[in-house]
Amino acid sequence: MWESKKERKVFKIIVAGDSCCGKSSLLLGFILNKFLRNIQSTIGLDIQNKDVVIEGQQTTLQFWDSAGQEKYRRSLRKIYYMKADAIVFVYDVNNPTSINSIAHWLNEANQYCKSDPIKILVGTKCDYEIEVSKKKANKFAKANKITLFQTSARCPSDHDNIEMIFLYLAKVLQDGKRTLSRNGYKNFKNTIEKSRKNISRAPKSICCFI
Ligand SMILES: Nc1nc2c(ncn2[C@@H]2O[C@H](COP(=O)(O)OP(=O)(O)OP(=O)(O)O)[C@@H](O)[C@H]2O)c(=O)[nH]1
């Protein structure tokens, strides 16, 4: 994390998971409130900023969305994980292989991260048939001490709200905590409505390279 002259905190957030599990769609849902059925597979790395205000504090979430495909990732791993503040592990609730792969993504993160980033696990595509039970996902999340969310980029209102997931992440990053207590979470939820009004809808894709 670093700060500009204006004291805006910038947090580097890695988004990791198998190809096609829905990483870019999750970010698109948060950043632009959009869903694209024909979204392009990410090639190389896409970095996007999203400004949020949590309890009066300006914060920038900088998402590093990488290709799930190995051929595009090989050369990028080192810079990808360098100085990461958080990692969002994503799996597809319709695809059991994608949650089994999270162990691999965790290993890779542990190997390359010099920092100790906050980790969350997000199951996507809950609007489809669920092939990975919440019980199984919970067990995995608990064993690895990661907070679990389940959502859908296509129908976000029926599940954990995408905006809520990332505001939660912004809050724990801002507070320098690993997670929130039950009470802390309750209080935070109350403040979300306020911060929602302050989220800018404009995308800020600052760079994209292969
Ligand atoms: N029904 C449904 N489809 C989704 C959802 N999220 C993503 N998809 C679809 O799943 C496919 C893959 O989504 P992406 O967001 O490109 O997946 P990705 O993980 O970024 O893939 P890579 O860039 O190849 O690593 C696309 O056809 C999306 O439209 C969802 O919540 N529900």
Ligand SMILES: [Mg+2]
């Ligand atoms: Mg992608």
